[in-house]
Amino acid sequence: MAALHAAILATSIGPGERIVASRDLYGTTTGLLNTIFANQGIGIDFVDTGDLAAVERALGAGAGGPARVLLAETVSNPLLRVADLPALADLARGAGAHLLVDATFTPPVLLRPLEWGADLAIHSTTKYLSGHGDVLGGAVIARPDYAGPLQTVSRLVGGVPGPQEAWLTLRGLKTLPLRYERQCENAATIAHWLADHPAIAAVHYPGLPGHPNHALATRLFDPQYRDREPSGDGRRDTPHYGAVVAFAIRDADRDRVFRFIDRLDLCLPATSLGDIYTLVAYPAIASHRDLPPKARARVGIGDGLVRLSAGIEHVDDIIADLAQALDGG
Ligand SMILES: Cc1ncc(COP(=O)(O)O)c(C=O)c1O
Incomplete structure (x- = not known):
C-alpha cells in the first residue's frame, strides 16, 4: 500500500x-x-x-x-x-x-x-x-x-x-521464474479440472477459452515465457495465464462454502496469494465484505465464489484435496 x-x-x-x-x-x-x-x-x-x-x-x-x-x-x-x-x-x-x-x-x-x-x-x-x-x-x-x-x-x-x-x-x-511456472501450470490444470466438475457452476481463469479476456491475455502475457516447449511429462502444453483461479460452487450458500474450506487438508484458508502453498480465500467475507450481498451478486461475486491461488505442490495432491472437500457436501 x-x-x-x-x-x-x-x-x-x-x-x-x-x-x-x-x-x-x-x-x-x-x-x-x-x-x-x-x-x-x-x-x-x-x-x-x-x-x-x-x-x-x-x-x-x-x-x-x-x-x-x-x-x-x-x-x-x-x-x-x-x-x-x-x-x-x-x-x-x-x-x-x-x-x-x-x-x-x-x-x-x-x-x-x-x-x-x-x-x-x-x-x-x-x-x-x-x-x-x-x-x-x-x-x-x-x-x-x-x-x-x-x-x-x-x-x-x-x-x-x-x-x-x-x-x-x-x-x-531468485526462484520467482521456477515457482511461477509451476504455479501457472498447476492453476491451468486445476481450472480445467474444475470446469468439468459437476459441483462447479463457473470457473474464472484467463486461460480458459470461454473467459471474456482470453484473447487479450494471450496477446499481453509474455510470449517468450508463454510459448516455451512442453516439459518432459507432457503436462505443460498450454501457455501460461497466471496462477489465480476463481470458481463458484453450484447453489452454494456461505455454510456450504465454509464446509468446503473446513474440509480442505492441503490447501490453506488465507486471504493472501502468491505463496508456495495453495491458498483459498472467500471474497464474500474477505476482499468484498464491505459490499452488500445484492451489489456483490451484481458484480458477479456470489456467495458460492471461492478464490484459489495455486501453490507449487504436486497438482495431483491439490486436485485430490479439492475433490474430497467438494464431495464432502
Ligand atoms: C492487487 C493488490 N494490490 C495491493 C495489495 C496490498 O498489498 P500489501 O498488503 O502487501 O500492502 C494487495 C493485497 O492483497 C493486492 O491484492
Whole structure:
C-alpha cells in the first residue's frame, strides 16, 4: 500500500485534479483513494476499465478538474478480468494523465506493464515476488524520470522496507521464474479440472477459452515465457495465464462454502496469494465484505465464489484435496 501511495504522489497530483480508477480495485486501494487522496481535495472517479468508451469519458474534463492519474490493476480480483493496457495507455496519454498499473497478480515474468505503455507499475511484493508468505512489502517500477519524486516520497513518508524484509524479498526473487511456472501450470490444470466438475457452476481463469479476456491475455502475457516447449511429462502444453483461479460452487450458500474450506487438508484458508502453498480465500467475507450481498451478486461475486491461488505442490495432491472437500457436501 505504501508503494501505491508513493506512486500516486510521484505524479505530483494535487488539489483540484482527479484520479480515474478502476471500479474493481483491491478494496484497500479504493480506501486509500477515498480517504487519503479525497481528503486532499483530489477528485476520485470510479469507472469500469473494461469499458474503454467509459474510461475515455471519465478522463475527459470533468467537474472535478483535469484527470492526472488513471489507475487500474492488470488482472482484477477475484474475477480475473484482464486490463487492456495498450488501449488504456493510449487513452491516458491522450488525456495528459499518468497510467498507474497495480501488477500484483501478474509478476514481471508474465507481464511487464511498462512495455505496454504504463508509466508506473506497482507490486505488492508480499505476494509472488517474495513468494513465501513471510514478507510485507511493495515495489514501484517506473521510467527514470519518476526516480527523483519516488525517492523524495519514500524518504519523507518513510515507506521503506527493513533489512530483513529486503533480504527475504531478494532471496525469494531468485526462484520467482521456477515457482511461477509451476504455479501457472498447476492453476491451468486445476481450472480445467474444475470446469468439468459437476459441483462447479463457473470457473474464472484467463486461460480458459470461454473467459471474456482470453484473447487479450494471450496477446499481453509474455510470449517468450508463454510459448516455451512442453516439459518432459507432457503436462505443460498450454501457455501460461497466471496462477489465480476463481470458481463458484453450484447453489452454494456461505455454510456450504465454509464446509468446503473446513474440509480442505492441503490447501490453506488465507486471504493472501502468491505463496508456495495453495491458498483459498472467500471474497464474500474477505476482499468484498464491505459490499452488500445484492451489489456483490451484481458484480458477479456470489456467495458460492471461492478464490484459489495455486501453490507449487504436486497438482495431483491439490486436485485430490479439492475433490474430497467438494464431495464432502
Ligand atoms: C492487487 C493488490 N494490490 C495491493 C495489495 C496490498 O498489498 P500489501 O498488503 O502487501 O500492502 C494487495 C493485497 O492483497 C493486492 O491484492
